[in-house]
Amino acid sequence: MQDRDHRQPKLELRGVSKRYGDFAALKRTDLSVSAGEFVTLLGPSGSGKTTLLTIVAGLSASNTGEIWIDGAEATNQPVHKRDIGMVFQNYALFPHLSVFENVAFPLRMRRTPESEIKRKVNRMLEVVHLPHVGDRLTRELSGGQQQRIALARCAVYEPSIILMDEPLGALDKKLRDQMQVEIKRLHTELGATILYVTHDQEEAMAMSDRICLMNRGGIEQLGTPQELYFRPTSKFAADFLGTSNLFGAKVEGVGETIDLSTGFHASISALRGADVGPGEEVDVMVRPEHLRLLKDGETADNVVPATFEGTMITGSVTRHWARLDDGTTIVALSLTTGPTLSFQPGEAVRFGWPKDGTVLIRPAREG
Amino acid sequence: MRAALARLATGVRPHLGLGPALLLLAIVFLIPVVHLLQLSFLDSAKGFSLEHYLRLFQTSLYVKILANTFKIAGLTTALCLICGYPIAYFIATSAGRGKAFLVLLVLMPFWTSVLVRSFAWIVILGRHGLLNQMLTAAGITDAPLDLIYNLGSVLVGMTHALMPLAILTMLAAMQNIDANLSQAAGTLGARPSQAFWRIYFPLSLPGVAAGGLLVFITAVGFFITPILLGSPQETMLAQIIVIQIDEMLNWGFAGAVAVLLLIASIAVFYVFDRVVGMSALTGDMAPAGAGKQGFLSRAGSRLGYALIAGLGWVCDYLGSGWDRIFGTRGPHGGRRYGVPIAAILVVLFLALPSFVLVPVSFSGSSFFQWPPVGFSLKWYDAFFSSPIWRSAMIRSVYVGLATAVLSVAIGIPAAFALSRGRMVGKTALMAFILMPLVMPHIIVALALFYSFSKIGLVGTSLGLVLGHTIFSLPYAIVTILAVLKNYDIRLDQAAWTLGASRLVAFRRITLPLISAGVITAFLFSFVKSFDELTVALFISGGVATTLPRQMWAEALLNVTPTLAAVSTLILILVTVVILAGEYIRSRQPSS
Numbered sequence: 038m039q040d041r042d043h044r045q046p047k048l049e050l051r052g053v054s055k056r057y058g059d060f061a062a063l064k065r066t067d068l069s070v071s072a073g074e075f076v077t078l079l080g081p082s083g084s085g086k087t088t089l090l091t092i093v094a095g096l097s098a099s100n101t102g103e104i105w106i107d108g109a110e111a112t113n114q115p116v117h118k119r120d121i122g123m124v125f126q127n128y129a130l131f132p133h134l135s136v137f138e139n140v141a142f143p144l145r146m147r148r149t150p151e152s153e154i155k156r157k158v159n160r161m162l163e164v165v166h167l168p169h170v171g172d173r174l175t176r177e178l179s180g181g182q183q184q185r186i187a188l189a190r191c192a193v194y195e196p197s198i199i200l201m202d203e204p205l206g207a208l209d210k211k212l213r214d215q216m217q218v219e220i221k222r223l224h225t226e227l228g229a230t231i232l233y234v235t236h237d238q239e240e241a242m243a244m245s246d247r248i249c250l251m252n253r254g255g256i257e258q259l260g261t262p263q264e265l266y267f268r269p270t271s272k273f274a275a276d277f278l279g280t281s282n283l284f285g286a287k288v289e290g291v292g293e294t295i296d297l298s299t300g301f302h303a304s305i306s307a308l309r310g311a312d313v314g315p316g317e318e319v320d321v322m323v324r325p326e327h328l329r330l331l332k333d334g335e336t337a338d339n340v341v342p343a344t345f346e347g348t349m350i351t352g353s354v355t356r357h358w359a360r361l362d363d364g365t366t367i368v369a370l371s372l373t374t375g376p377t378l379s380f381q382p383g384e385a386v387r388f389g390w391p392k393d394g395t396v397l398i399r400p401a402r403e404g
Numbered sequence: 405m406r407a408a409l410a411r412l413a414t415g416v417r418p419h420l421g422l423g424p425a426l427l428l429l430a431i432v433f434l435i436p437v438v439h440l441l442q443l444s445f446l447d448s449a450k451g452f453s454l455e456h457y458l459r460l461f462q463t464s465l466y467v468k469i470l471a472n473t474f475k476i477a478g479l480t481t482a483l484c485l486i487c488g489y490p491i492a493y494f495i496a497t498s499a500g501r502g503k504a505f506l507v508l509l510v511l512m513p514f515w516t517s518v519l520v521r522s523f524a525w526i527v528i529l530g531r532h533g534l535l536n537q538m539l540t541a542a543g544i545t546d547a548p549l550d551l552i553y554n555l556g557s558v559l560v561g562m563t564h565a566l567m568p569l570a571i572l573t574m575l576a577a578m579q580n581i582d583a584n585l586s587q588a589a590g591t592l593g594a595r596p597s598q599a600f601w602r603i604y605f606p607l608s609l610p611g612v613a614a615g616g617l618l619v620f621i622t623a624v625g626f627f628i629t630p631i632l633l634g635s636p637q638e639t640m641l642a643q644i645i646v647i648q649i650d651e652m653l654n655w656g657f658a659g660a661v662a663v664l665l666l667i668a669s670i671a672v673f674y675v676f677d678r679v680v681g682m683s684a685l686t687g688d689m690a691p692a693g694a695g696k697q698g699f700l701s702r703a704g705s706r707l708g709y710a711l712i713a714g715l716g717w718v719c720d721y722l723g724s725g726w727d728r729i730f731g732t733r734g735p736h737g738g739r740r741y742g743v744p745i746a747a748i749l750v751v752l753f754l755a756l757p758s759f760v761l762v763p764v765s766f767s768g769s770s771f772f773q774w775p776p777v778g779f780s781l782k783w784y785d786a787f788f789s790s791p792i793w794r795s796a797m798i799r800s801v802y803v804g805l806a807t808a809v810l811s812v813a814i815g816i817p818a819a820f821a822l823s824r825g826r827m828v829g830k831t832a833l834m835a836f837i838l839m840p841l842v843m844p845h846i847i848v849a850l851a852l853f854y855s856f857s858k859i860g861l862v863g864t865s866l867g868l869v870l871g872h873t874i875f876s877l878p879y880a881i882v883t884i885l886a887v888l889k890n891y892d893i894r895l896d897q898a899a900w901t902l903g904a905s906r907l908v909a910f911r912r913i914t915l916p917l918i919s920a921g922v923i924t925a926f927l928f929s930f931v932k933s934f935d936e937l938t939v940a941l942f943i944s945g946g947v948a949t950t951l952p953r954q955m956w957a958e959a960l961l962n963v964t965p966t967l968a969a970v971s972t973l974i975l976i977l978v979t980v981v982i983l984a985g986e987y988i989r990s991r992q993p994s995s
C-alpha cells in the first residue's frame with residue numbers, strides 16, 4: 038500500500054475540462070489513478086461523471102488539459118489505440134453479431150489467431166458463467182446476461198484500464214449485488230485499473246479503493262470510502278454519503294482538543310487536526326452511528342440535551358429521533374439488541390458521542 | 405491562437421460530412437439556377453434589359469397560360485388531397501400486413517415514370533380506348549366519346565401522377581398522431597365522427613397542407629402530361645420553356661418564364677409558411693399556427709376551427725340520423741365500410757391503369773388500340789433489335805447505377821453529419837438539400853442545360869449522372885437519415901474502445917446495421933434516375949439518349965405499341981427493384 042504513491046500513476050488527468058457552449062460540464066480537474074486501483078466516480082445526475090469518462094476514453098475531446106497513460110501523454114491518441122476497455126451503460130452489444138462474435142470482436146481487431154480467439158472467448162464466457170450462449174444473438178439474452186457479456190467483451194483482451202459507466206444501473210437490486218461481487222472478482226483476477234461510475238453510494242462504498250465524489254462538474258472530495266464517510270470535507274460530501282447530523286458551531290479554543298460552542302447550550306469538543314482557528318464559524322457533523330442515547334448517569338466526551346421524538350426498528354438497526362433546543366433534528370443509530378430503551382415522545386433525553394466522532398467542516402468557500 | 409484554431413476545427417468538424425453534398429448542390433444546382441435567372445435580365449447583346457419580361461406581359465397570352473397553369477395545378481392539388489386523404493387515413497389507422505401491402509401499392513406508382521403512366525391513360529381514354537369500348541359495348545353510347553385531349557384527361561393524368569406524393573406526405577404526418585387521442589375523445593363523449601373531425605382532422609391538417617404544397621409545386625412545373633393528354637388549351641408554363649428551348653433556343657425568354665414559375669412557387673411557399681409553417685414539410689407535427697401571432701393567421705385558425713367544428717356537427721347530425729334509420733353502429737363507425745371502400749377504390753385507380761399497357765404491348769395492331777388485336781411479339785422484337793433502343797436502355801441502366809452509387813456515397817456522410825452533428829443552421833442546410841425536390845424540375849433542368857453547355861457536359865453521361873444525382877440525393881439522404889435516427893452511436897464508440905479504428909468500426913458495425921437503409925437509398929436513387937425525363941430531355945441528346953428520352957421522342961412522332969413494350973419492361977424493372985427494396989427493409993432488425 039505504502040509504495041503505491043511512489044509508483045508512476047497508471048492514469049493521470051492534468052487540468053482537464055470540458056465545456057458545452059457556455060456550460061462547464063467539467064471544470065478543471067486533476068486526477069491520478071494508480072495501477073490496479075478501483076476508483077469510483079460518484080455524484081448526482083449531471084455532475085460530469087460520464088463527461089470525465091468519455092474524455093478518458095477519448096470519445097470526446099477535452100477543451101483544456103492533458104491525459105497521461107502509463108507515463109505517456111495520450112491526450113490526442115485515437116480511441117482504439119488507448120488500450121482502454123469501456124462498459125457502456127446500455128451495454129452497446131452489437132445486435133447483428135452473435136454473443137461469441139461480440140466477445141471475439143476486440144480480439145479480431147487485434148488480429149489474434151483464430152485458435153486463440155476460440156480459447157480466450159470460451160474461457161471468458163465461462164468466467165461470466167455463460168458458457169452456452171455463444172451462438173445466440175445478444176437480444177435473446179436477459180438484461181443480466183447481456184451485462185455479463187458486456188463485461189466479458191471488455192475483459193477478454195485484458196485492457197489495462199477499464200471504464201464502466203453505471204454498468205449495473207439497469208439491473209434489479211439482487212442481480213446488482215451479485216454483479217458487484219463478480220466485477221470485484223474480475224478486478225482482482227485481471228489486476229486491471231478500473232474507473233467506475235455510479236450514483237449509488239452503497240455500491241461505491243462497497244467496491245472502491247477510492248471514491249471521487251463529483252458535484253457540479255468538479256471533484257468535491259477524493260479519498261478512500263472511510264475517509265469520505267468519516268472525514269467529509271464539505272456539507273455536500275457529508276450529506277451525499279450516508280445520513281449525517283449537521284449543525285453550526287463556533288470555535289472557542291484550540292488546545293489539547295478543539296472546543297466549540299453551539300446554539301443549543303452545550304459545548305462540545307473535537308480531536309485536534311482540523312485546520313481551524315479560534316472564533317471561526319464551522320459546521321459540525323456527527324454520524325448517526327456515533328450518537329448514543331445515554332441512560333441516566335451515563336456520560337460521554339460530548340453530551341447534548343434533546344427532546345425525544347420517536348424510535349423505529351428497521352431490522353438489525355434501530356433509529357432514534359430527537360430535537361435539539363435550537364430545533365435541529367438529530368438521528369442516532371444503534372444495533373437492535375434486546376429490549377430497547379423506552380422513552381416517550383416529548384421526554385427530555387441526552388445524546389452522547391466520543392470526541393473523535395466530531396467532524397468539523399469549514400463552511401463552503403462560496404462558488 | 406492554436407486554441408482558437410482548434411475551436412474552429414471542432415466547430416467545423418460536424419459539418420465535414422456534408423461537404424461533398426453541399427459542394428455538389430452548389431455547383432450543379434445553385435450556381436446554374438442563379439446563372440439562369442441572371443440570363444433572363446440580359447438582352448442578346450448581354451446588356452441589362454427587361455425585354456424578356458416585357459414580352460411576357462405584352463400580350464395576354466402568357467398571363468393566360470400562367471392563369472391556366474395555376475388552375476390546372478390547383479385543381480390537381482384539390483383532387484389529390486380529397487381522394488388521397490381517405491387512403492392515407494386508412495393506412496395510418498390500420499395495422500399489420502395489409503398496411504404494408506397498401507403502402508406498397510401507393511409506392512409503386514410513386515416510382516413509376518409519369519411518361520409510362522401517361523401512355524396508360526392514352527390507352528384507357530383514347531377514341532378506340534378501353535373506356536370507350538366498354539361504354540359502347542354496354543350500349544351506353546353509340547359513338548366513341550371525346551375523353552382525351554381535354555382538361556379532364558389532363559387532370560386525370562396529373563392526379564394519377566401526383567396523388568402518391570400527396571398520400572405519402574399526409575401519411576408521414578398522420579403517423580405522428582397519437583392514436584389514443586381519438587379514443588380519449590371517445591371516452592370524453594365524442595361520437596366517432598366528432599372525434600375524427602374535432603381531434604384527428606385538425607391534427608392532420610399540417611400534413612394535408614404539406615402534401616398540397618408539394619403537389620402544387622410539382623404540378624406547376626408539369627409538361628409531360630399536358631403535352632401527351634391535353635390540347636393547346638391546356639398549355640402550361642413549363643411547355644413554353646420546352647418550346648422556347650427546343651425550337652428557338654431563346655435562353656433569355658425561357659429564363660424569364662422560369663423566373664415567373666419560380667416566383668409563383670416562392671409565393672406559394674411564402675403563403676404556406678405564413679399559414680402552416682415549414683416544419684410541416686418534414687413531418688414534424690407543430691400545431692397549426694403555433695408560434696405565429698400574426699392577426700391573419702390567428703383569425704384564419706379561428707375560422708378554420710369554427711369550420712371544422714361545424715363539419716363535426718354536420719357529420720354528427722348525419723351520423724345520428726343514420727343511426728336512427730339503421731340502428732347503432734360499431735365503435736369504429738364510418739371506418740367500417742366507407743373509408744375502406746373509398747381507400748380501395750383510390751388504390752385501384754392508382755395501381756391498375758399502368759397494367760393496361762401490358763396487353764397492348766403484345767398487340768398485333770400498330771396502334772394503341774383496345775382490345776389488343778391478336779398476339780405478337782413484334783414490338784419487343786422491334787425494341788431489342790433496334791440499336792437506338794438498345795443503347796438507350798443500356799445508357800439508362802448505367803447512368804442509373806452511377807447515380808445511385810454517387811447519391812449513396814455522398815448521402816451517407818451527409819446523413820451522418822445531419823444526424824450526429826450538433827450544428828448550427830441544421831434546418832437551413834436540410835432545406836437546401838431538399839430544395840431540388842421542391843423546385844419545379846424544369847427550372848433545374850433548364851439551368852443545367854445552360855451551364856453544362858458552357859463546359860461541354862451536354863450530351864455526356866457524366867452530365868446526366870450529375871443532373872440526376874441532384875434529384876436522387878435528397879431521397880438518399882432522407883432514407884439513410886431515417887435508419888440513423890434509430891441507430892445508437894454508442895455501438896460505434898464501443899467498437900472504438902474495443903480497438904477498431906473509425907474505418908473498421910464503420911465497415912464492421914455501422915454499415916451492416918444501416919445496410920437496409922443504404923440499399924433502399926441505392927434502389928430508390930436508381931429508379932429515380934432510370935425513369936427521369938425532365939433533365940434527360942435537355943441534357944441527353946443525339947447519341948447519348950436515355951430510355952425515357954427516347955420514348956418521349958418516339959411518342960411525339962407516333963404512339964406505337966413499341967412504347968407499350970418498353971413501358972412494360974420498365975414496369976417490371978421498377979416493380980422488381982421496389983419489391984426488393986421493401987423486402988430488404990422488412991427484414992431489417994428493428995432496434
Ligand SMILES: Nc1ncnc2c1ncn2[C@@H]1O[C@H](COP(=O)(O)OP(=O)(O)OP(=O)(O)O)[C@@H](O)[C@H]1O
Pocket residue numbers: 057060061062080081082083084085086087088089236
Ligand atoms: N453533448 C452535450 N451537449 C451539451 N451538454 C452536455 C452534453 N453532454 C453532457 N452535457 C451536460 O453536461 C453535464 C454533465 O453531464 P454528464 O453526462 O457528464 O453527467 P453525469 O454525471 O454522467 O450524469 P448521469 O448520472 O445523469 O449520467 C450535464 O449537465 C449535461 O446536461
Ligand SMILES: [Mg+2]
Pocket residue numbers: 086087088202
Ligand atoms: Mg452519465
